[in-house]
Amino acid sequence: MAEAVSVAQEPSSAQRFADAAFRRLCQLCAAAALALVVFIVLRIAISAAPALSDYGPGFLTGTTWDPNKGRYAILPEIWGTLYTSILALVLGTLFGVAAALFLAEGFLGEFVYQLLKAPGLHLHPLWSKLPARAEDALRNLVELLAAIPSVVYGLWGLFVVIPTVRPFCNWLYAHLGWIPFFSTSLAGPGVLPAVLVLSIMILPTITAIGRQALVSVPSKLRMASYGLGATRWETIIGVLLPTASRGIFGGVVLAFGRALGETMALAMLVGNANQIRLSLFSPANTLAALLANNFPEAGPRQVAVLMYAALVLLAITLVVNVAGALLVQRAAARTEGAQ
Amino acid sequence: MQLRPLGVVALSLALAAACKESGGGSASPSTASTAAPTGDVVRLQGAGASFPAPLYLKWFKAYSSSHANVQVDYQSVGSGSGVKSFIDKTVDFGASDAAMKPEDIARVDTGVQLLPMTAGAIVVAYNLEGVKDLKLSRKAYSGIFLGKITRWNDPAVAAANPGAKLPDAPINVVVRADSSGTTFVFSKHLTAINETFAKDVGTNNMPNWPVGTRSKGNEGVTASLKSTPGSLGYIEYGYARSQGLSMASLENKSGAYVAATTAAGQAALASAVLPDDLIVWASDPEAKEAYPIVTYTWLLAYKKYGDKKKHDALIDLLDYGLTAGQKDAEALGYIPLPEAVAEKVRAATRNIRAEG
Numbered sequence: 172m173a174e175a176v177s178v179a180q181e182p183s184s185a186q187r188f189a190d191a192a193f194r195r196l197c198q199l200c201a202a203a204a205l206a207l208v209v210f211i212v213l214r215i216a217i218s219a220a221p222a223l224s225d226y227g228p229g230f231l232t233g234t235t236w237d238p239n240k241g242r243y244a245i246l247p248e249i250w251g252t253l254y255t256s257i258l259a260l261v262l263g264t265l266f267g268v269a270a271a272l273f274l275a276e277g278f279l280g281e282f283v284y285q286l287l288k289a290p291g292l293h294l295h296p297l298w299s300k301l302p303a304r305a306e307d308a309l310r311n312l313v314e315l316l317a318a319i320p321s322v323v324y325g326l327w328g329l330f331v332v333i334p335t336v337r338p339f340c341n342w343l344y345a346h347l348g349w350i351p352f353f354s355t356s357l358a359g360p361g362v363l364p365a366v367l368v369l370s371i372m373i374l375p376t377i378t379a380i381g382r383q384a385l386v387s388v389p390s391k392l393r394m395a396s397y398g399l400g401a402t403r404w405e406t407i408i409g410v411l412l413p414t415a416s417r418g419i420f421g422g423v424v425l426a427f428g429r430a431l432g433e434t435m436a437l438a439m440l441v442g443n444a445n446q447i448r449l450s451l452f453s454p455a456n457t458l459a460a461l462l463a464n465n466f467p468e469a470g471p472r473q474v475a476v477l478m479y480a481a482l483v484l485l486a487i488t489l490v491v492n493v494a495g496a497l498l499v500q501r502a503a504a505r506t507e508g509a510q
Numbered sequence: 511m512q513l514r515p516l517g518v519v520a521l522s523l524a525l526a527a528a529c530k531e532s533g534g535g536s537a538s539p540s541t542a543s544t545a546a547p548t549g550d551v552v553r554l555q556g557a558g559a560s561f562p563a564p565l566y567l568k569w570f571k572a573y574s575s576s577h578a579n580v581q582v583d584y585q586s587v588g589s590g591s592g593v594k595s596f597i598d599k600t601v602d603f604g605a606s607d608a609a610m611k612p613e614d615i616a617r618v619d620t621g622v623q624l625l626p627m628t629a630g631a632i633v634v635a636y637n638l639e640g641v642k643d644l645k646l647s648r649k650a651y652s653g654i655f656l657g658k659i660t661r662w663n664d665p666a667v668a669a670a671n672p673g674a675k676l677p678d679a680p681i682n683v684v685v686r687a688d689s690s691g692t693t694f695v696f697s698k699h700l701t702a703i704n705e706t707f708a709k710d711v712g713t714n715n716m717p718n719w720p721v722g723t724r725s726k727g728n729e730g731v732t733a734s735l736k737s738t739p740g741s742l743g744y745i746e747y748g749y750a751r752s753q754g755l756s757m758a759s760l761e762n763k764s765g766a767y768v769a770a771t772t773a774a775g776q777a778a779l780a781s782a783v784l785p786d787d788l789i790v791w792a793s794d795p796e797a798k799e800a801y802p803i804v805t806y807t808w809l810l811a812y813k814k815y816g817d818k819k820k821h822d823a824l825i826d827l828l829d830y831g832l833t834a835g836q837k838d839a840e841a842l843g844y845i846p847l848p849e850a851v852a853e854k855v856r857a858a859t860r861n862i863r864a865e866g
Contacts, residue, residue, distance in 0.1 A: 239714045443724035463726075
């Protein structure tokens with residue numbers, strides 16, 4: 172009886188206070204996060220103000236970066252940032268979603284299970300845990316990619332990726348050089364090595380979020396699809412992926428954000444040449460790399476110019492994120508309607 | 511709607527990435543000079559150029575081990591940041607490859623004494639199989655960095671290398687992507703020897719190179735050169751030597767082809783007479799045996815120090831670097847100061863005084 176009374180009790184004033192305090196704290200933290208973003212944007216904008224008034228919109232359309240003559244413009248960097256990020260995103264999404272499917276569907280677990288079944292170990296108290304463990308290990312392995320410092324990626328790109336892809340690229344240049352994408356030879360750093368490494372860097376983001384989305388698709392849907400006679404692949408392509416598309420797309424948008432802002436690996440791999448070329452093998456430059464390379468020794472005037480460039484990078488990221496969020500909303504509305 | 515928060519996260523992620531890595535270089539070392547010396551230990555805090563850092567660190571370590579009461583910290587944050595910290599007085603001494611501009615010197619009320627502590631050569635290193643002793647005429651190497659000479663078998667390159675098997679392949683030029691003292695000295699030399707370069711590109715820490723892929727830092731250029739057959743770029747002598755890169759002999763002002771050696775470097779330094787402020791650029795030395803691209807690197811000291819102990823320790827430390835310390839220079843790939851120069855610099859340390 173005593174217990175029943177205590178359940179029905181009104182919250183004590185201490186509980187009320189704790190509740191209110193916790194709510195306020197959460198509000199404060201959320202507001203602080205927002206305020207921080209606003210503060211950063213404002214601070215950058217203020218620092219960029221002198222360059223904004225000096226160079227104006229021409230900063231975005233010119234192609235020369237020449238500190239000696241005081242001429243600054245960043246169209247090649249804007250182009251390079253978007254070009255490398257989008258290409259990396261295409262590659263990263265392809266492999267990332269495939270990896271997410273592989274993990275979510277438990278293909279590895281199944282494979283290990285079949286292996287154990289052959290000698291009859293699949294019900295053994297110790298061995299029967301192996302499929303689940305293998306799954307965990309693989310998932311952690313993919314997520315571990317996110318933990319590798321970007322300078323390590325850069326070095327790996329410099330010493331492993333570039334020498335590996337160079338013969339292949341130069342063969343493409345020699346035989347298919349008339350295609351704009353292959354119109355230069357790959358000497359060292361360039362767009363392609365940067366894109367390859369960048370796509371690996373963003374892969375864990377896409378995979379982790381994509382897997383989560385796929386796993387949380389209600390099993391009813393899957394059962395219904397099987398029940399209607401769909402094969403496994405038809406179910407994956409026709410039911411699971413569209414249903415999880417919203418979550419997967421969320422991961423892709425997040426990955427794009429990372430690709431746009433990635434600095435160190437790109438500064439090492441992209442070649443840092445201020446030019447606009449379609450060729451995958453020619454060096455290019457990105458905004459983040461430009462900032463990283465120039466800040467340490469920049470004079471007060473150049474700092475303003477660099478802040479302007481930072482502001483542009485910020486704007487690009489913002490536009491991409493808003494556009495991404497809108498797209499997701501639309502896609503989600505469509506698929507949910509279909510459900 | 512669910513995705514809104516994600517968007518914000520992605521935005522701040524990109525922001526953080528962009529800020530984190532660009533901020534690293536300019537962190538100002540402001541701790542030590544404000545901290546009171548504990549007990550009898552004198553702490554000297556320095557910051558600046560990365561080029562002489564290996565030598566400085568060796569000196570400071572050796573000095574501290576024989577003088578237990580003196581502790582010297584040096585942060586190699588780059589010449590620009592070094593000068594900035596020095597002006598802001600967050601350090602006890604600075605270091606710079608590009609000396610100090612007169613307007614910057616004027617901003618330091620306690621006076622500035624620049625002291626050349628060591629010197630280095632900048633080499634044109636290359637990666638070309640089967641070609642060992644490449645000779646580059648002034649026309650050839652300035653043309654390569656202007657993007658006018660683009661192939662290894664260009665007549666301008668071939669003329670100085672009879673018998674060498676120069677391939678019919680493009681020269682992959684590698685330059686520095688980041689703002690650097692090495693680039694400043696190299697572009698200053700090219701400006702001195704080539705009018706077109708002076709007009710179109712000019713002397714700068716990071717000029718608008720008309721050609722080449724760009725790599726970050728001496729180590730980045732070195733890595734690019736090593737991993738890319740057919741490439742050529744400029745780096746500090748020490749990097750080229752330690753990584754076993756081939757270095758071209760360059761034609762100097764008197765028309766002789768000179769390899770980068772200690773003797774050739776000292777000959778170049780000797781040809782530039784040090785003025786009283788000890789700032790001199792050997793942009794294009796005349797002596798026949800001189801290697802054409804060498805430069806001093808400077809330590810920046812105040813002319814007045816409020817703390818007598820600090821002053822005495824610094825003077826003693828400088829003395830060590832200019833005498834015994836010079837013996838370490840060659841092994842690390844630097845050019846030891848010619849004796850007359852070292853003597854002159856030691857004399858200049860007497861301008862540094864201790865007063866309140």
